[in-house]
Amino acid sequence: MTSLPRWAERLLTLVCPSDLYEQIEGDLIELYNHEIKTVGKTRANLNLVVKTIRFVRPSIIFRKKNRNNQTTSFAMLANYLLIASRTFLRNKTAFIINLVGMSIALGCCITAWVNYEYNSEFDQNQENASNIYRIAFTQQLEDRAVQYGVCPLPAGGLLRENLREGEHLIQYISKRSQFRIGDEMFEREFIYADPAFTEVFTMELLSGKLSIADKSHIVISDKLANTFFGRLDVVGEPITQIVNGAPREFEVTGVYKQFPGNSSFRFDLISNYNNYFMTPADQIAAESDWSRWATTFLYLEDPNTQDILLKQLKTFIPEQNQARQDLKVSEFYIEPFIGMGYRAVRARNQGHWLNMGMPPAAVIAPFAMAGFLLLVACFNFMNNAIAIAGRRLKEIGVRKVIGGRRKELIIQFLAETTFFCAIALGLALGLAEYFVDGWNGMWSNLDISIRYKNNLGFFGAMTALMVLTALLAGGYPAFYISRFKPIQILRGTVKFGGASLLTKSLLVFQFSVSLAAVIFAIAFYSNSKYQKSYDLGYAWRSVVEVRLDDPTQYDRLKNEISKLPLVRSVGGTENHIYVSNYNASAKADNQKTEEVDVLNVGDGYFETVNVRVLNGRGFHQQQESGEDENIVVNEEFVRRFNLKNDGIGERITLNDTVRVYVAGVVKDVYLQALFQPLSPVVFRYAKPGSYRYLVVSTEPDKLHEVNEKIQSIWKDLFPMQLYRGRLMETNMNMALEHFDAVVIIYSFLGLVAIVMSVSGLYSLVSLHLQKRTKELGIRKILGASLPHIVFQSSRLFLVVILISFVLGSVLGSVMVNALMDSVWEYYVAINTGVISLATGILTIIAIATIAYKVRSVVTANPVDSVRSE
């Protein structure tokens, strides 16, 4: 052999000091030739590979070239920083755009990370988590199994007998309730739990003691104490609960710090479990009622106890299924507390009366968005670095001639990039604080904050982020730039600058991402408008709903409210659209059977919420037994059951037992807004003694006024009770708020991406035209017309933009459709309108950028451009 294989040469060049390189090569070749004679060719080849690779060792890589005059690496580092600063200062605009873009992208990455951290630390404050379990069960439906995180009430006492010493069974019931402190009334989630709860679950004590052993004790959160008492030392203060209109007195025994947002628990008041029952007789009755539930936790220490309990639970199944025919248990199981919150949201647990973890999409989506933005920023940096390198060719050439090795150059460029990324990361940390605040504001019940103390994971993630970004942004430029041969540079024969395939591809990527983001924003915006104006079959925008404590309140309220001039109509009802309804199975005479949604509605309900009767009639007022047999259905019902004669007069059997007749058909009512497909709805007549809601209709712009008037009427009539009235549109708005959040996020991302893409385009166009000044000058002299020159100079980039628009449209459309489909049932799919609008906006921006630069070239005096070189 006369020369080492190419890979060996490259490896050794990279690894060995340059003054030793040639001799090492020679030794390897000589040994190879020697070994061919002694051990044969194959062996010699193998040995060569091994020997070459063994040269990669620290003592060789880090061997200093000039062992005599050692320039300390510190001095070199300072040198690099100086050069880096000078480079940056010489190209200020590009540098600033780069820096800002990168900082924003990194800020988004930090936000995505903190969001993930928050979710992964769900319930982390619970110290006994590994010993805590919850009893749950599965219900087997035809096509799937549904999980419920609750357990029958009677099971508690029976299971407790089988626990060991030190183990606990804790029943936990959560119910919203009204309270009064002094003169103020409010409603909150109230917990009834066994006293062991405060021992088993970690609650941070702030004052008093966390004891709910006595029935009259109540323990409250610091948030509640501060809101209503203005201080934390409130032990001994009275709190009155209003139950069924009657007061029940409690005394505060302790105050705890409110649970963090990422916990299963979120309550402000907790007291002894026995308080759930009004009288001891009630409690005894309830504890043998297998149709009632409670969340049941277990604190276990002995591993065998689980099996014993499971066996016992199995014996409960028959009795439980007897009591609840509509919700049959197929299997009980005991699940660990750890991970409970995640499982609940992923499996769509139906009986989870606690907070849930975030849906996986909410954790992954931010990463995806931040990732795209970071790629755009890195590509921008790359394009910029390569473009600027054109001006640094001389520096590179001289360095190489003096003896700088390629390795050193690579390290220098990487160091510059890391320096830049470090600054960007510093800015990003500041920005992230704002981003996280904004993110918290967009979704309810989120209180994420960036934690610096004791958070090794965070610092690890930040370091990894910086290194990754530096490598991504600076890796290719470093290799590309350090490749130049010095002689070619100094001789001036290096063809440099202009748009290589790589830079064009990067630009395509940037513009595609920008377009996709804009498409997202526009699509969600137009959808928001569509959904807000969709006819759901009832007038949710002009109704005030009042929740009644008991049906007797209805008549008195109605009398007073009807006197108000602004009120158009008043109605009462047992169930209320979007808020409460129940299910039944329905069978028509043609034997078609389906599950339907049922609402019991009362007098005046249809008129007040503007459910429009199309055929037949609504319910007649105050009809007693007659109306029991009549139902009113929506159009979907008629369709599903293939009813003839518009359905009027058809006989329907509910739940296999109740015979009813269709008296009227109303325009389609969507019970679950646009989230679920339209379902067949049955309305039945609710007798006045069963009303739970009162509804009032008025002009849309008078809603608040009317609400306040009703509130004062309520206070006059029922001073001891909390007014629970609100605008019906509040329910709808909560569902729609997500739209606005998404529009904001994507507009922001789109804007940042566009700015970076435009800056990238601008610098590339400049570079490209710079190379062609002579050519363009000559064209002009020879008489080319202005449009022709414009076209000539920008032809290259128009192709780029065209491709990126196609890609971006595809990307954006696919993603938007997928996302919308997963959330809503009815939405405006991506259509050409949206795409054209987005593309149009971006095209204008891109062309303006190109035109701006081209204009300066085109209007230049051709003589100057030809003369300059």
Add this chain to the structure above:
Amino acid sequence: MREFLNDFEEMILTLVATLGDDAYGAAINIEIEKHLERKVTLSALHVALYKLEDKGYVKSRIGGATSERGGRSKRIYSITNAGLATLKAMKEKRTEIWKLIPQLKFHS
């Protein structure tokens, strides 16, 4: 300040003294494997030579290129006075303590 060498370095230093003008990487490698019947990695050998040069026990110069080396030059090492002195001192110390071994019969 005299640092003593480990076994490997001592062996290499001795061979440099032995081979004279032929003391370069590949040759020393072949010598060790042939006569001393010991397996040596070329890279370990090179590193040891560099370290010896750092310590001042050998010095190097660029020698001739041959076709067996594909035309690459050799780096020829020669032992310095300091190196020789160290070798001698190490050998003397070793003989001293060797003599202290009690009652050994030598079969030679």
